Amino acid sequence: MKKSAFLFLAIVIILTSCQEKKQTESEIASKPYTEEPHSYAQPNDAIIKHLDLDINVDFESQLISGTATYDIKNNGSKTIILDSKFLEIERVTQNGETTEFELGEFDESLGQPLTIQIKDDTKQIAITYSTTAKTEALQWLTAQQTADKAHPFLFTQGQAILTRTWIPIQDSPQIRITYDATVKVPQELMAVMSAENPKEKNKNGVYNFKMVQPIPAYLIALAVGDIEYKEISERTGVYAEKSMLAKVHEEFSDMEKMVVAAENLYGDYDWEQFDVIVLPPSFPFGGMENPRLTFATPTVIAGDKSLTSLVAHELAHSWSGNLVTNATWNDFWLNEGFTVYFEIRIMEALYGKDRANMLALIGRQDLEDEIEGMKETPNDTKLKLDLKGRNPDDGMNSIAYDKGYLFLRTLEEKVGRDNMDTFLKSYFKKNAFSTTNTEDFITYLNENLLEKNNITFNTEEWIYQPGIPDNAAVIQSDAFTNVEKTLNDFIATNEIDVAATANWTPQEWVHFIRNFPTDISAAQMQQLDNIFDFTNSTNSYITMVWYEQSILNNYHDNNVDTKIAEFLNTVGRRWYVTTLFSAFAKAERIEEAKEIYKTARGNYHSVTANTVDELLRMD
Template identity: 70%
Template structure:
């Protein structure tokens, strides 16, 4: 209806009602409509946090973070606001500067407790004075002996998926985006860095100020404290590490600026100003964590030849898929990780060529096949759209989200053509920048902006909502891997291998080589391989991990490999590596051996890793 042509038909009262209703509708559209959240107690459609001012002190003697979290809130005529809290001691709560009542609800093992704070419908700020406890899962306090330089203690946080609530009382849902500033007090010998604008040198008094002006999801709040140095790679990229690691890290990540340029050329401007990486102690549970402006990385990617730097490309890609456009709930996790793997491989292709990109994709395809096989009795777990009701979001953090998500997107690309797909993705990131998205909202956008305009019929429902892999999948090939397989075959046939065939192999080629050992491999074969390539003493962590897995599977004990496996599991806390090896022990009926090692190594693991292995080995302290 064209209102301007119908004005004369209505009385002034009706006109007032019409235009009044329209104004209310506009106001309603300004209010964010949050999706139902299974993993947070918050009720953001009633009252939501918008900005955090964090003022905390880090005490290494007591291993406690204490201070005050002050929030500016969006108050929709509410009488209360609910935050998430787990293993925190709440000392006092204020509303608009005056002390108010609060209640911690019933404790849930996964979710913690709802922190319900009494407010008025006019309340604009709340402030929570609190302390962490010795049960706080996001924090890992490390002794000097557990660091690279072995001189000072170290602390880091890990918030994904729902652990930020264990070190800050917060509305811990990915769809609740906030800006923040922080003041952090640490021992003057140490430096503090956060997922924010960061210092490049230590302060004299150990007091650090931070600002994150772009709205981020709570799981991306991050803090690290240690004896750190910074070295720039370019004006907007650089590395933090302990002194003994800084030069190695700087060399390993010297292509960071090239990666950022390649990413921008693909899908638009990098919107976070700075892209730095901090190399953490080896207990860090992930390969990397895409905390905005400051990626947290494991030292296991320091190989000396840049062969494992696809991890940096992956975390950089998260600056678009995950940090800029975020999964609204953990059921939509593939929207973060499937897109990021696709983007990572495109960055690697742009910087290092198609051969290397396809090898990365094929390793991921192998991981996917292995994951699907492991879920053969639970096929529902191979759907992209998850159902995590009553489950920990960590249950969805596997190859399905990453590699099935990637395969779906690559199949789409090959169906519509790369040029059209790149235009679509660039617009997708721009259109949804600094917002969150559900699977259903993405599919509507996909249909309206890619499939329908190009008259493409695609089985999206099967890819997203059905288990397994549809038949219309992209087929990935690699000539380099074909040569690896030929070399493996010849070696097993006792053909002498010329060193020139393997001397220029990348990590990916070695991983493919070792992964493809046949089940008929004998101890004699393993011994020949080890004598030829000294794999039991591999310093490359990825090569070592896949070799150790095969040694466990094939009951190989030569060349001190048993001790090297134990040393590796005590030294390295990266969950993927640790879980792979303990799974191999468990699968091969070697649980007692696994438990003997785990009793020595568990204290070195972050709670994310320890919780996974506790469950795998049915371990009770």
Template identity: 70%
Template sequence: MKKITLLLGCIILIASSCSNKQAQSIPSYIEEPHSFSKPNEAIITHLDLDINVDFENEIINGKASYLIKNNKASQIILDSKFLTIENVQADGKDTTFSLGDFDEQLGNPLKIDINDDTKQITVFYKTTHKTEALQWLKPQQTADKKHPFLFTQGQAILTRTWIPIQDSPQVRITYNAKVQVPSQLMAVMSAENPKTKTQDGLYTFKMEQPISPYLIALAVGDIEYKAISDRTGIYAEKSMVEKAHYEFSDMENMVASAEALYGTYAWDQFDVIVLPPSFPFGGMENPRLTFATPTVIAGDKSLTSLIAHELAHSWSGNLVTNATWNDFWLNEGFTVYFEMRIMEALYGKDRANMLAHIGRQDLEEEIEGFKDTPDDTKLKLNLKDRNPDDGMNSIAYDKGYLFLRTLEETAGREKFDVFLKNYFKKHAFSTISTEEFVTYLNENLLEKHNITFNTNEWIYNSGIPDNQAIIASDKFETVEKTIQQFVKTNKVDKTLTKDWTVQEWVHFVRNFPEDIKTEHLAMIDEAFNLTNSNNSYIAMVWYEQAINHDYHGNDVDTKIEDFLIRVGRRWYVSTLYKAFKRNNKTDAALAIYNKARSNYHSVTANTIDDMLGFKQD
């Protein structure tokens, strides 16, 4: 009897152990306010994408096949928005599925029936004209004006509009893709990429490192590749290749500098594709292939901090990813800090401090803009029932940076660098919440070195704590004195600006006195021709001042309109439309916007629609 009891006990123990292993095969995931998926019940692990890019009808059609793990679930839920779902299979056989109620922000839950032992699902689908991630460009909207162009923008929750997927940053997958495009065009993705065009327009891709869905990216156009080093290079349209290659020629040095700081680059290749000017961001850190705006090509490498920023994301964001969009500061605050360290290593502390000082001014303006909603100035946000894009602002970037810089100055750079290097190594290819970061910070830096720091105040309170690091720049103090001298003497001395960097020029323009007269602006414009600046950043801040102070000289109104029609970078255009609105010139803004809107990606258009109260007919 004892033997039978013992044997029965062993059987029960083994069965319990197997059951526990199955239950533990799926890690524990945080409840995600921006995804219908329930990864604790069933989760995708690998994607095989097989699609055709149809420029004539401006749709993508094909199938997305997933390897899955399930926790004895009878259903797996994907996110889908503005997609036509044609059929779904489970392990190669048709299965039942349904689309739940539509949510304006989130789209529809795609509910797929599965069994306990289902290992694969396949969704046959096509995009629609409402798909928000895709921008289809006519030839005249490209640099070379010969062929059409397509690019995707998945961050934050737009990947679900071109692929049915569990669109949460805490879901990490590997993927392979087969993409058919017109034979005269090349396709590239956030994966291993071709360097030359194929004859038949068929391209295959592989991403072996697990990434979050918002980082799956595709671009299709008449593009070429030019290497900078064995692991860095440029994709661009033919007329842009040489310009981009020169502008970004320091990329290999940037990668080497980053590795010296925080460990080996984990993605094998770091390439950049220069997209048409409608791309809504400065850059997007898609692994192995950063997407970049042409507005950073100034001819003098003066705006390449953007490339340092996107490279830094290879550690903070791509390697260690925010678990939810409420934790977005973990991606961007760390990346701005890392960007500044790369810039300091390559170009010196003065330049890094000037960049940081401009960011500090941006932060001050952002906080003022949120005076009626102070909770939006917290690092840890609550974006439930809101678009996660609402958290993509200077708070995440520049308050996050200021928190880390203050922490570095408190702990000492040597200790802080060891902490960060270990942080990236410990959490590589995983996601992390703010609360998990705080625990790791306490255990591995603060308690370890007996350091007192007001972490919770920085993260969970609004505004900026009093112990903030002070970012000073002697060069900016000189710039401010130069402004005063020009205004006081009614005379411009060009010798004072002879060796200025772009950062000094931006600080100069942004810090004009509030009561500056139009004749002073005319005097400055005549001396430096800022209205016709070839540097998009300088032009943008100058145009903002022209709007603020009713300056209409040097045909600046036409230049502003041309700029807003040609450029789709959300930061730039929203700054100018905001200036129109702030100065009670909304009618003028809408007149331009009616001409420009069709050139903007949905990310930019949605922002300006809300800002100006624009309604489509």
């Protein structure tokens, strides 16, 4: 081909590509916003587009104060409505002029609507405000509650609807904005956000941030502490307190390999940087997929990379959740079911099918346990939820994660992996930087996968009916079969082949412990503990399931009760904490649980504390 002809063709391709992109952006912009049961915002009337945040972080008063300035789009409304909860609103302006505002009736879950008077030509509003002692997204930690015990620490947790407790904002996942931020902190500390981040401390304690890709409010995140950064590759690295940094860097050293594996599956990573910050142990989740800066719990630092599927999970969210977001929390499975599927595909690519199937089978068991616990509320086992009048946290359970995964795994087995991968790659590309709902997904699925390949699938049953359909994929693991044989032999003979367990992974040990029969004796548990020292395991996952079994089976030897209390007083990961307190409740040891909780509650983020309050029915 001649150079001139090649150049002409290249220009045509580029122009066509740009035109397609513009058409997609135009479609997104013109798409009406759906009714949102968890936000007061009326985005079809007036909507925020860009945030310029200027705040001061005061550790003495444990308050954040400053101004949130928004560029807005007004579709002819006289007001714009934001979400606010436990905030002190001092002043509001529109186009630089003071304007009237009103905080509406308070709702325990949703907070208050902040209604601001605007004009036809209003392009910008600014809210001067401060947080309060009741602000739920923030956790202020004393130096003693950190790893290095030298300086205090602060982190935010916005999902699902807590960003409104530290920033007045339209707090709906379907509303995406870009943002800039200026954050002032004590000079000895560093601030990082879900944005372009510093790699080292500066001298004046003022940090500037920019997030150029539009994201929903729940993904705006901030952490402030005595932290350092260590690079893994040009686009990956870790933040942690100094005493943790080397361990964290070694544990997460496969991060770049994970990004490459993910890109090979479903297309380019569109966020430039993928970093992880390991927070103090009170962080309520395993991880939180804040763009460019995943927040992670220190409980995944096992010393052998055995729990790093969490990093694969949060990385997968860079496509499912961050790039393509559930429009409302009723569609939460679109975030998490896809992410678990993607996570397990990444783990298979890096570590093999056996490990991937072990992870999938553990999730399958979690799903069975969740469904058993929801026998009285079967509608909550549907993928598409109806959470109106409820806290969206109610939908953040194994149904969204593991039933969502099982649906996609079953679909993959029906259509074939190659067809599945082609479909998902196109789904992420088509919907990039936008939101979608269950109904739109079903339409896209039918048109671009099922009808295209003349395939019939029971999609409606999977999504809109409770329980698990009969055609669910059967997940098998030879490793777990051997684990079960070892356990059954031990229960029958009180003898265990220690050599056969020498090379077990933590997942195999978790499977072994979780499947103890209900009539296992305390003597048998003591025998196992004496051999394997489960009570003092350094792997938090093994420890958690062992403590659960100890509580349920009234095992009290080897100082396990003291260790359980210590664990609950130092670890704030909601999954671990609620598992153990639930075990106390099942074992009718509720008063013992309450005694532990009296000292532990102050170490928990509000997300964890609120869940345990309800579980233990604390006044």
